[in-house]
Amino acid sequence: MKTKIGNEYFLNLKRRIYQNRIAYLLAAPFFLLFFLVTVIPVLMSFYYGFTYYNMLTAEKFVGLKNYVKLLLYDDIFVTSLKNTVVFAVITGPAGYIISLLVAWLINELPAKLRSVLVLVFYAPSISGNVYLVWKLLFSSDSYGYINGILLKLNIISSPILWFEDPQYILPLLIAVQLWLSLGTGFLSFVAGLQGVDNALYEAAAIDGVKNRWQELWYVTLPTIKPQMIFGAVLAITNAFAVSEISSSLAGNPSVQYAGHTIVLHMQDYGTVRYDMGYASAIATVLFLLTVGCNKLINIVLTKTIK
């Protein structure tokens, strides 16, 4: 009986696939690539998480050993998790709100000025490793810019080791990340704001909207909700994936792991220690963490902005 239903189902499926063959054909290139370059690597990484694999010799299956070590014994993972969370909690929402506000303000300006300002704000995030300028500003040398100025003003008496002294590393990295936060999300906000239909504002005015805040809350934000969710996903992913800034400004590993993030921890194991199995386990945890956060943000955004 069961098999019959099964058979029928499959026959049905076959027929339906045949009927929609053109659609499948059109979708095939994307799915093929998607499976090849995204799904398969993710599955492989998931598998390697249960092995010891040093990349040069064949992997050995070790069961849950990596996860046990990661979640129960690895102090540095805890540090990097803490740093990542601090990073994400501060730079994610703050960067998001800054992007939104700046986009909203810019939207009020005349078109020509607007495009110039968009470029100005967007420039830091498209110009590659431009954040390295911070390394110059906050050089630990007494002739570094900030140290030089502080020494000159007699605020400090000896140069501060900005990227070597653990107490300064994380705050500085957060500042740099915020500076870079006007990225793709910001651009999508600008685009979204320009797409809002003016008729909506007129209708809202007739319906009794009194000030700009109400306009923003009841008209603008609901209209650009797709862009906002897109921006939020980007903000969270970026916040969790912070690594390059830290490794190029504070080094990998940074002094006493003060700027260590999960991604850096993963790179440390993957490329420095040649322990791909463990790195894969970290990647899996990071993956789950990011997906969870994104789900959460989606729910929050959908609930608050109606």
Added chain:
Amino acid sequence: MLKRCALLLLAAMLIVCSLPNVKTVAMASYDDLLYKYQSSEEVGYAEYSKDLDVSAERQEIMFEANGNEAQWKFDIQQSGVYQIGFTYKIPSNSNGEVVRSILINGKVPFLEAKRIIFERSFIDNGEITLDNLGNDILPMQIPSDKPCFKWANGADGYYSAPYMFYLEKGINTVSLSKVSGELAVKEITVKSVDKLSDYKQALSQYKEQKLSEVEDFSLCLQAETPSLKSSSTLSAVSDRTSPRLMDHKGEFTDSINTRLNILGGGRFSASGMWVEYNIDNIPQDGLYRLSFKAKQDATKATTVARKIYINGTLPYKQAECFEFGYSSDYENVVFGDASGAYLVPLKKGRNTLRIESTLTAVAPYCSALENELQALGSIYRKFITVMGTNPDANRDYDIQKKLPQEVKSLTDISMQLFNIKDALQEKFGSSNYTSIINTIALQLERMGNDPYIIPKNVQSLNSNISSLGGVVNSLQETDLDLDYIVISGSNTELPRAQANIIERIGFTFKNFIYSFSMDYNDLSSGDEYESSIEVWFLGGREQAQVLKELVTSSFSETNKTSVTLKLVSVNNTLLQATLAGRGPDVALGITAADVMNYAYRKTLVELSSNGDFKAAAMAFPNAALTTLTGNGGVYGLPQTMSYPMLFYRADILDELKISVPKTWEEVYGILPILAQNNMTFGLPMPATTNTSFMSLLYQQGGSIYTDDLRQAKFYDETTIRVMRQWVKLHSSYALPISYDFVNRFAAGSMPLAIVDYSMYNNMCLYAPQMENQWSFTVIPGTENEDGTINHAASVTVTAAIIFNSSNSQKAAWEFIKWWTSSEIQGVYGNNLENLLGKAGRYATANSQALEKLPWSQRFYDNLMAQREYTFGVPEVPGGYYTNRYLVNAFMESYSNGTDSRETLYEYNITVNEELSYQREVLELE
């Protein structure tokens, strides 16, 4: 208390002991004597020469036997000034600079005569040939074995004219005394000083000799193939900027392949460099025109000058300094001036033409600027002794009372600078150089008039001094590109120099299309032999180019092995390629840590089991081999090895009256003196390297790992003591954690620093004008109980490795043996330096090859002395943790002021866990 008194006493004693010896009376420089010589009585033409008639080999022996000195006696008929010339040969087995001093009647007449450099001259070993892909191959540049002639002249190029020596009437002894290098002198000539006539006079003389201008004649000399040259750097280079450049066969090079078609390309740039051409088949005695197809895009602000010798002599004054103005593309430049061409006399048959780079046009400005620069530098240092490098602008330092002399000389220097600027402007017009000089002169003028603003300006004075130094360097730029030289008659038209628009577009388009199929990282020559290996080279393009030339000329054929050489930029590529099974047979330039990473994961071939390993490894210091040893064998042959040296500014130490410290105790003694003068001592930066820690540790007999290399020894008393000492140097003595070495060393605020000796290259590149003001020596050591001093220093090594996956391991082993051999490393280092200049000095690991590099004696001796004391820290599995936690321990003590003992104990556990874990997963037992 007692202890402190004792320390103070010790410091005082050290200071007293380190006072420099009484200075000898300074010798007059050539500059000082010049005016005297110029006013001295003129001597009628006289030439004396002594052919020694001794075979070259015998002459060498004579030099050695007679206490490195050779003498000649001359009976001079008339007192006056003479120039002295030598026909000499440098034995092919000698390396390094050949320097002699000239003594007249047993005395050195002036300072510069102490250092007369005898240059080698070079030739192309054969013609330019083609490789399998159709690209030009440069022939090896080899020293010429023919004797050459030179007048004793200056080495810095300012006095490019031969030195004048004053000789009394009667018997005079001229002697040569050895400074360095081997030399065989065939003939010595003493001649009255040449007086060059003006072109017009010369022309009328030619007319008297019945020489007339030839009408129909044209001969083209390809500049890239001179018959003799002063430096192997002056080899043919490839220029792709125009399709109308001619290669050595006289064909236009609009080909997509590499054509070595010009001379120059940034290399014909040092004063005194020359190339010589044979002009064959001149049909008749007569006067000819000379023109160059040249491009001078090096400097807009000044001109670039060349001396033109015809048959060994300058024909007239105008040939002493022929100037090339700026041009962005190749142009026909006729030897002459606005009123017409200067004709040169050539005889029937073979003539020679020599083109020599000279600074005559800019020398007066350069030497004047250098004098002011030196004065300014010393004033700046006086200022910072009073005010510090970062003075308070609002404080009155009472400069006028404390340094009245210096304040006064500010105005003087300012005046001088204004004069120099005006003179430069008059000759070459306004440029960025004149505006820089002007800015500084204005600043100095203001500071001199109102000393109260000095504190505010001290910092910018420092940066202005370095930009003035930059001006001096750029003024000495004499770079010139030459495509060909035309000798012609009056009726001959010169070929068109520049490409027209259609030729240009076609050429660019062709190159653009070709760029899609060309692999610029593949440097294989395409030869086919029975066996073949693939070699990946981690490093720069120039380095790979030089290696390729060597492979083609002296490996492939003799070993019947074709080599596919590829340039790889990042180490990661190597790992990934190895993973994918597409890795090379041999990789060069791999850091010791990576070598051992691969080795412990069983991907490398163990080398010490080769029968001839011992012979191959003999020339390497143990330190270098130690870093490549582990897992029961040796996994690489060392290629480069560098280690720290103590760099010091001799001029500043002289001024402060302190001597170079030999021990750490002496360092502690001079730190207060440096601090008083607002100067500091540089240690390797702790956040990036633990060189200072490791060196101190090994100096005190400690080691970082247990003997079986399984555990770290952070708990050891020596380790703890050294860690405390390291922290103390940076905290109590406030030595900077982070700094820019070249900047501070050149500015003088860091007159002593322990840095890697490869910084020599940086100094040569960024502060070449300071060459004689600094030196390096062995790093400070720790005194042993028996009174000897241990100068141990840790090394950084890169190596050549062979992969397990290779199918031709035998050929690969032959290759890395060849590559790391003394001979090839020496040639490679020299060729690289020929290409890149002093800034390309190669830090070879091979001790015998080091001897062949052109280090001057003072550097070489110290380098070798330090080499004796080098050690390598073994690379153990998980060793990265050791470094990481050493830095962490340092930072923790430094930032929080805590004691190191607890931290080290704690970290020892963490590090040991990692070491054991790595051993376990790598299954090493």
